[in-house]
Amino acid sequence: MKEYLKHHEWQIIEEGLDPHYNKISESVFSIGNGRMGQRANFEEEYSGETLRGSYVAGVYYPDKTRVGWWKNGYPEYFAKVLNAPNWIGIHISIENQKLDLAKCKVEDFTRILDMKTGLLSRSFVATFADGKKVRVESKRFCSMAHGEIGAIRYAITPLNFSGKAFLSIYVDADVVNKDSNYDEKFWEEVYKAASEGKAIVTAQTKKTFFHVTTGMRYVVESEGKKVNYGRINIEQREKFAGNIIQVDLVEGKELVVYKYAAILSSENHPKDQLVAACNKVLDEAFTKKFDKLFEEHAKVWEHKWEECDITIEGDIAAQQGIRFNIFQLTQTYTGEDERLNIGPKGFTGEKYGGSTYWDTEAYCLPFYLSTSEPKVARNLLIYRYKHLEKAIENAKKLGFKDGAAFYPFVTMNGEECHNEWEITFEEIHRTSAMAYAMRDYVEYTGDKNYFTEFGLEVLIGIARFWAQRVNFSAEKNKYVILGVTGPNEYENNVNNNWYTNYLGAWTLRFAQQAIDYVKSADSKRFGEIVSKTNFKEQEETSKWKEIVEKMYYPLDEKRGIILQQDGFMDKEILRVSELKKEDRPINQKWSWDRILRSCFIKQADVLQGIFLFEDDFDIETIRKNYDFYEPLTVHESSLSPCVHVILASKLGYKSSAYDLYLRTARLDLDDYNNDTEEGCHITSMAGTWMSVVKGFGGMRIREGKLYFNPFIPDQWKSYSFRIEFRGRVLKIKVSKDGVETKLESGAPLTIDVKGESVELK
Incomplete structure (x- = not known):
């Protein structure tokens, strides 16, 4: 640092x-x-x-x-x-x-x-x-x-x-x-x-x-x-x-x-x-x-x-950090050209080739949804739609068939161009980031027509990939997913990474929901998609349903937590606080063999899934998993701290949320991981924005309605942010005295603030 x-x-x-x-x-x-x-x-x-x-x-x-x-x-x-x-x-x-x-x-x-x-x-x-x-x-x-x-x-x-x-x-x-x-x-x-x-x-x-x-x-x-x-x-x-x-x-x-x-x-x-x-x-x-x-x-x-802009009163380091992140995001991608996407280093360095990663869909989309007109986020989705044929080619090269689509880990033109086997071909969860981005977009904008125009074709291809990637375990009487790498890249070639299994099953359910919508909204268009993709609805969706019902999820019933993957508890469980200072960061100090055998987690994995699907879990389940996994996490991925800020905020861990916020906001300014010289971490900067808005601000969207459950860190006097939502512009200010909400433009809107309905005009 x-x-x-x-x-x-x-x-x-x-x-x-x-x-x-x-x-x-x-x-x-x-x-x-x-x-x-x-x-x-x-x-x-x-x-x-x-x-x-x-x-x-x-x-x-x-x-x-x-x-x-x-x-x-x-x-x-x-x-x-x-x-x-x-x-x-x-x-x-x-x-x-x-x-x-x-x-x-x-x-x-x-x-x-x-x-x-x-x-x-x-x-x-x-x-x-x-x-x-x-x-x-x-x-x-x-x-x-x-x-x-x-x-x-x-x-x-x-x-x-x-x-x-x-x-x-x-x-x-x-x-x-x-x-x-x-x-x-x-x-x-x-x-x-x-x-x-x-x-x-x-x-x-x-x-x-x-x-x-x-x-x-x-x-x-x-x-x-x-x-x-x-x-x-x-x-x-x-x-x-x-x-x-x-x-x-x-x-x-x-x-x-x-x-x-x-x-x-x-x-x-x-x-x-x-x-x-x-x-x-x-x-x-x-x-x-x-x-x-x-x-x-x-x-x-x-x-x-x-x-x-996000304003923070009373903490210059925090204010500088968030503005630096917003500045870099804004000068990297304007949304004016649907052929372009967001490289992890933007225009600041060569590392990662400047290509497109799953970071765009999992981290960046919410920022552009909330701060720009809807076409900007839509263009990011259309970028992937235009690469669908390449995703099908990527899958075919690996032995998948019948229109299965495997979106690349790294790409410029839709073709996979990354060559670390344990990442490129095992980190398969990234192909469902495209599906989750559609959910995010439609939930935020209400634009379900995106399924009809573009989205359903992509979802069918992705669902076909998952249906072929699983295999049935007679011993478990469940469907399993073998030989994968989850978001935690300090584990390679594992079986039944929980996040991967959960996301795969969710994608199959989500694809079915999109099918039902398009069939009812535009039967003619649905027929065109069926013909174009050679979709055998009854046969394929029956298989999807069976996989969803019989998907295997590793659990530790004794501790009451989700297991990151099969065999995780065979490791010696140590906390990051037990590491010596001279051993950090471990990715620069340890051999890869030692890292793979350790329990230390590069970035949110189980917690990434809980973050994406938090409404599927009660608060105690979230707490138990956070309390177990966060102390094992070295946060040596730029994508890690922001997820933990959001969950810590939900759990009321104010001090931890603030400390982790500073880490994500000032990651490059203070060179936390000794790698800023290779370029700034542009895509994770969108996670910094989420740390404030979704973390401290507690913003969520459920069934088309905005919810806020904000708190203010002890170090701050106030903070405020502005969001665009379905043709409206809202300003939220949180201070020691309470929460101020203002509708700056657009039609009247009812939102929920700390469990109470507030009508804005």
Whole structure:
């Protein structure tokens, strides 16, 4: 746990440059706009430890799988969102001395991310080897108003000298991915051009042939007037284009470089029109100038915060944490393009390939349901519907048949592209996250028509998968599910993981309910689906019903708890509190063999199921299972703390709920798990939002009605959140004095607050 960032309600602030923390800060201070994103790398050269990262949504490369022992069924590639062409570079040289913060003496270093406006700022004083000092102040943003524009204001002030400087301002597509399986570069040059004040490079990905055109224009000013350059050299080499200009630095006088970038991809433009479109976007940015572009960008952020802000009074660390999580979620996914989804690292790093995981359906959907118009969440569901044929292909590769659908653990285009056997092919519960997301969506919006249009086809495919994945145990006289990995990835290849069995049976019941609805609501459409899927209703649903009735669930009757899986009690049961400090985190300190034989749980497993289906269990059952499993949980998955916050809140464990909330809210800000340098945990940030709204706020939806059972942590004076629900906008404020509810817009609505009906007008 690292606490080097200052607490502030609206800003992330780093004072002083510590090279050991630089990659962490590059992740934390990342900026994006849903179309693209940029790690907080320096504009100038930096020879120290850094992870260069610029990313373009939807552009990926199928990096060939690298494993020591190939198993039949392995995907041939692991899809990766690519480190895209670098558009931020402004290199400075003064009398053959490069401005390199790893080599110069650095003082007064400050890095600030203003979450209110999405502006990244940085300032420092650098001293060169010969004693010359410069102050640099930079500001940059990825425009939320114009998704293909990035802008930089880079100011240089010589403090103790006057002299000449050379500035290299460029676009560089000769970049690498740190996680390349074979140290391969993924980009090839298609086009480049440079002229005075301008450069454009088009690069294409190998194999997938995505084109990305990155262009830049710049102007250098002093005291508001354009500077006449002493000399301009056009610089071009492979996948690189730019200008080198000579400028005069005057002691005490600020010189400002305004750099405008346009980043366009063939996902949104015809390939043969990319350069022309790039020029048009560049001209627009150059004409509007930095201040106007920023004004438009900030207005979008103002609107976004009106929709989704959570305020916390009396606890700055908690306030900063939730806003940081909301900020990253909002700049990662806007919901405007149904082809896109939410990568676990968003635009902040390479780990996990930037691909789509089950995190979207299990964790992210509630955030977008409550803070955006319904089409945003609907687009996330349609994304999976459009991948149904690929899910059927994934199942077929593993020996399933007759239209069974197995949704991927990791994907870019619907095809499975993850290659850890115990995860990819055993963590089968993820395919039902798609079904649960439909339940969430329909319950929240009332849009049952989604079943008719899209959902039922998906549910039939998923149900067929479960019907084939179970097998009947004559010894138990029950259906069992063997050789799986549950949500707790510190257990592999187990039998009868309770969460997996419970979710599989629930999916079969839910599919039947959807069938009944579509048959009654639109018999013609039902007939079309039956024909399209070759659905044998009587035969298939009879089998589903039998499986549901005879599903096996491991229990420990002596302790009165659910068993995580068969044989769990054969382990030596120890509490996390008994671990030595030097053993944490165990995934970085222990061998995999030792982890697998231990009782320690990476993330909520049994408790994940209770969280999703809490109305199926009485309060004492929830309490017994929480009291047993939470002390065994090391929370080394970012997805873990939020589930425990929600259940702890329900159980009245206020102190534990608060402590776990801080862990999820400040997971990246304080680098709890020593892995933030690889990128922020974007999808788990939606769990942080749930921690407040569903945890402390106690929000639930039952049969189309909103329920709230809030409490306030002792450390807070008040908190408030806003949600959109079926055409209404509600504001909930909880303080020491009680609960205030307000209907800000929409038709009258009756809600339940702590067991009492409240009519809102």
